[in-house]
Amino acid sequence: MLPYAPWLCWLVPLIGSVLTPLFALVHRKLRDYAPVAFVGASVVFSLSMIPDVFTGKAVDWVSGEALGNIPLDRQIPWVSSLGVNLEVLVDPFNVLMAVVVSSIGLLVTLFSVGYMRRDPSLTRFWCLIQLFIAGYLMIVIADNLLFMFIGWEIVGVCCTFLAAFWHKDPYKAHIGLKTFLVLRVGDVLLLASILIMYFYSGTFNLTALGNNIDWAGLSGSGLLFITVFMFFGGAIGKAAQFPLQEWLPDALATSPSSFNAVTECLAGPFLMARVLPIFHEASGYGGMVSFFLVMALVGALTAVISALIAATQINIFKVLAYSVSSMIGYMMAALGLAGLMADLSWGYLAGTFLLTLDAFVSALLFLTAAYISYAVGSDNLHHMGGFKSRIAHRSMEVGALALGGIPPLGGFWCTNWVQTVALDFAGEAGTKGQFLLMILGYVIFALLIIGAGITAFFCLRMMGLVFKRGGHKSEGKTVKKIPSVMRISLVATLAITMFLDFLALLLIPSFNRLLLHLPFLRTLTFSNIVDVLIYIVPSISTVLTCVAVAVGGYPAYQLYIARRLDPVKLIEEHRFLTKAHDFLWKRCYIDALYHKVADGTITFSRRAYRYVEISVIDRANYAVASFLKRLSQIMYKYPELKGIDALNYFIANLVASFSRYFRRIHTGVLSYNMLMAFIGAALLIVLLFLFGGYIP
Template sequence: MPADYLWLIPLLPFAGFLINGTLGRRLPRALVSAVALIPTFLSACLWLWLWFSMKAPGAPESVHSVITLFGNNWIQISGFHADFAFTVDHLTLIMLGVITGVGFLIHVYSVGYMAHEEGYWRFFAYLNLFMFFMLVLVLSANFLLLFVGWEGVGLASYLLIGFYFRKDSAAHAGKKAFIVNRIGDFGFLLAMFLLVAHFGSLDFSTVFSTIQQHPEWQGGFLTAIALLLVVGATGKSAQIPLYVWLPDAMEGPTPVSALIHAATMVTAGVYMVARCHTLFDRSPYALGVVAIIGAATALFAGCIGLVQHDIKRVLAYSTVSQLGYMFLACGVGAYTAGIFHLLTHAFFKALLFLAAGSVIHALSGEQDMRLMGGLRKRIPVTFWTMTMGILAIAGAPGWAGFFSKDEILFRAFVSPNPIGKLLWLVGVTTAGMTSFYMFRLWFKTFFGEQRFEEHPAPHAHEEHAHGVHESPLVMTIPLMILAVLSVVGGWVGVASAMGGHDEIKGFLDPIFSNGAPAAETASRGLELGLMAISVLAAAMGFSIAYILYYKKPGTATTYAQRFPALYRIVLNKFYIDEIYQAVFVTPLLMFSRLILGTLVDGGLVNGSGFAAGASTRGLGALVRRIQSGNIRSYAGWLALGAAAVIAIMIFSHTLLLHSTN
């Protein structure tokens, strides 16, 4: 059975990490590439084998296999035990496909993108480590092992974001990502404590089956656990209020951005909420919080993305916004729609980041869109593939993002949530904004007059000696594959209202029920009408971008000058980082320096050390007098010692006689 070899899927990338991490410095680059790529490719092949075995004729509709490694009771403390166990079901299968498939393409692309970078072996070692921990996360059969993978991807992201450690901004971005995620992880940890207290176990099957056996359990401690899990999810999936680390993560190499944003890490929070749907379904309040956080994040991040100039930051805020869509879906109980959008987003967001990397590669590291333009004919493969990604994320009919986005909006509109219609309105508004800022990026990068220097920058590599050029095949082939997936990847979820069979719904039905009864009974006309509205919103976004950045270039600058205060606020990301710095970071640093640094470190630690040293010096000075080198002094000390010994003996003898009598 393929499921018996499930443990090999994460083990293979880990083997690549070990080899490159220990021997990579001494290996040629071609061998480093092979060590990194072959295990990842084999993991993808194992996933395909598993996929076809679960989809084969006669295979059961509901598949749930658990593989326990290292024997039972991996951890056993006072009656509590947890196994090192992997599980696979239809939800896991989709996540494995995203991680291994898209992750392998990013590995291939990295061979070309990182070809001339220092620390080549170190980069691929970290990349494999990231894959290993993410695979452990989605394969885990209990919360504890999931937490191991959860923390592991946080560590790997710190290493990858700070890969250019000599650059202060990259080092700070890595630390910021690590610290902000630890805040969310604290909530996750508290949730696990509550799970142990109420269920005595962290095993998924035990916890969820116990909840199903008690239909009377509603809210209460389940809400507390769910809300704490949401805290963890907001950190890992970059939602309000813990989204601030993700835009700064752009300081890492572009393939890292693609891996974090598309195939790993930021999808972990969405996956965790979907995996725990049995728990969340018993807490309407927690689901409402998830939906509101998702909608607010989608709109807020979309606003910031409207005016950013760095091509990667536009895509970063786009990711935060699209993750908000996924949270919105889960919050209205449409878990299948959320996972569907996670799947299509992996295709087009990986494509967009890698295409942006190809643009940056062609321009010798330039990321400011104000210094681009006119690239359409200079890098045609990058242009056409990125166009496919932009159409997909904008929700163009027929492209992947259209089907998954519209499914989320439809489910929000017909959900029993009291504010479902408002959530839908926020989603439609965000769709229009997404279309605008993505086509803004398209026009500013590829159209108009050339705004960049033709000659290479001083630090450019030799291959840039002839100016702007298309990326090598090792980079463009992954772009082409992802471009195709960005078009056809959504066809697995064509709604019945459009004549489709919605295969992804049928595939995930064994895991969770898809949507509320209201969604199942909604009319075909309503669903098609809502689709038409979202398409209209996307068309409006395209039209405004076309006028401002192509038909009448310079108009956007005029509007920015007309409303300078508003423009400055949005450009500076609503000063959220500055507010966090003033409200949380600065007081915490002052507290640590005053209380911990001055009182504890300076007073207690240094004071106790000084006291110990002073007492030792004083005792030494006293004892030193005994060894003066003077014979008469020695005789005196000898007589004094003898007298003391005689006195002690007499005193002891007296006490002994007294006790005897």
């Protein structure tokens, strides 16, 4: 690796963010292109660590010095009084995610040079986007929960500021506030969980927590389930999982569209994948089975709910936001199932491979959506119809068909893999006589199959609405000319995604080999493509996935691509469809529930202020103040004036009177003074005789 690569991969974009205002003072083009150079340098540092994780030994490329074996923990003193160090970890999964984040960040930064070029607040945008990438890289490379949480907060704050980037629009400013509040709910839970784990273990170091699970002894106090559930609560806040998913569609619809491709949501499943082996080691303690089961069920429910809502939205960024939420649901389900199984490798590999692949697929779709919305001047799917662009067509086809699980693209293999893991868990639970877990395993499997069918529906619907036949109409706006830098970025993203998407089946064994140096994956699960096919293809999941995709995709094709039926007329003619559409259009009333809770909290606060604060506390304060004022007046009049002051004057007068009389003996006549000295000496001699030469 390059010298200090684990540190510089996140420090370089952080420095770029700080220097951007200075570059803006020098020249506009320097300000606009410097971020590309800084993020590009981060990609170079991240890529330089890849050979080390394949060989299992870290080597400094400049000095040739052997730095140690992989995983490699590097640290510098941070809070010495608490024994807390600033730590980074070079292991296969961390390095892979660093490459993914920095690479997508570079593509987004390059795309934004063209997309944001006329924005008057571009300096602020470049500061935020580089800071966002730096914070994200801090999360994926950290080996310290406290350091990771700092990166976590940086990402959340940047997401809030970007959601409210055009804050002069009151609606967008409101969405920024909504994003901030929802994310803070998860962040408070995560911080509380981290502090409890530190209190019981005495360390923030993730490697140390994995090697010594004494902290899991807090199960004796009943805190283990609560602690890990709060940790998961922090993850689902960022990952936009049920019931905290509603901030994401609004945030991505109001923030600069080019930013959406490097969305923070994937930080949630990464965090859970990072701690999954640690929590799995504690699975023998009470409450952990319930925790992993909740994790898998939340993921499966989110996969279905988000896909259903996406099928009715008309803002392309809201559709894609719900698609991200749905895919992350598959990842969470896979990781939860991995924790429930004796061998976590099957579910862990399925969830992390889907995480890696979906990062590029989602990036491609978001950049394509930004490309089209920039050209047509609208985010509305109905205003994009008739848009003609070969690059946009190919990009949307590759991304949407992969997301929709169309075989033999990567999405099909990944979702099928997760569903097969669910079946394996149900079978494993059945052989152990755990029939409730077996039933729940089949429920999770059924939810994931249903989610696959709905995903195929809304992906084909999106394609049909964007590229429907006929002339383009977008509220009377003409199609803009696309800057060349946006084309270059989109083509590069398309090329990378096509490589991963079409060769996903071949890449699974290589992915397995890459992660072999992780301590909990010491055996090769898939040595070649034959092993992958033997595991996935014979499963009933393959048949049911194909059926679900066909059942979901066929009506979407008929309605939105072939246009043999009018979807609006069909909904109007069937009362059930009308009610179902309204329910999903209103986002299952989850967002309305948010507003009800917020309004209720504000109303309660107002009433509490009026009746408790003003009527009780303020009145009590005024009553106490009035009583103390009256008491002080009485105390001043009697004890102060007639007692303490009178005593002071009496003592002063007494001393003054004594001084006047005593002063009379000081006449200044020498004979009188000599007489007084003689009398004093005589008195002293008499006393000496009386006491035997000793005066006590």
